[in-house]
Amino acid sequence: MTSMKKPFIVLILSLASLFSFSQIQREPSKSDTVANKGTGKKDMIKDLDLTTGQQAKLKEIRQTGRMKKKDIEGNSQLTGDEKKKQLRELQKQQAKNIQEILTDEQKEKFKANRKKNKKAAEENEN
Numbered sequence: 001m002t003s004m005k006k007p008f009i010v011l012i013l014s015l016a017s018l019f020s021f022s023q024i025q026r027e028p029s030k031s032d033t034v035a036n037k038g039t040g041k042k043d044m045i046k047d048l049d050l051t052t053g054q055q056a057k058l059k060e061i062r063q064t065g066r067m068k069k070k071d072i073e074g075n076s077q078l079t080g081d082e083k084k085k086q087l088r089e090l091q092k093q094q095a096k097n098i099q100e101i102l103t104d105e106q107k108e109k110f111k112a113n114r115k116k117n118k119k120a121a122e123e124n125e126n
Contacts, residue, residue: 045058047113048106048109048110054102057101058098061097061098062094065094068090069087072087
């Protein structure tokens, strides 16, 4: 009977250690932090209390931006540096278009949230 207890005890201990290792808390990696940036943008926009009209315009701006970004990234005639330059310009234009649909109060909230998110991102990098 003791000969059957040993393999059983070894099996139980092995399973227990397996489950304990799978529950270890891990710090988020930089890639995890980058992946969560989208959530921050959604929260930032939500804080602005956009009207239905503003939401529709924002959606249109984003869709147009995504299409242009896809075109730039898929353009095999551009070098990597040219793509980066065009993507930066696209980003600036998109930010300008978004600013145009916001009220003065919303612009202030947007700037404050942007500074806060930028500071948090810098702290996560360190």
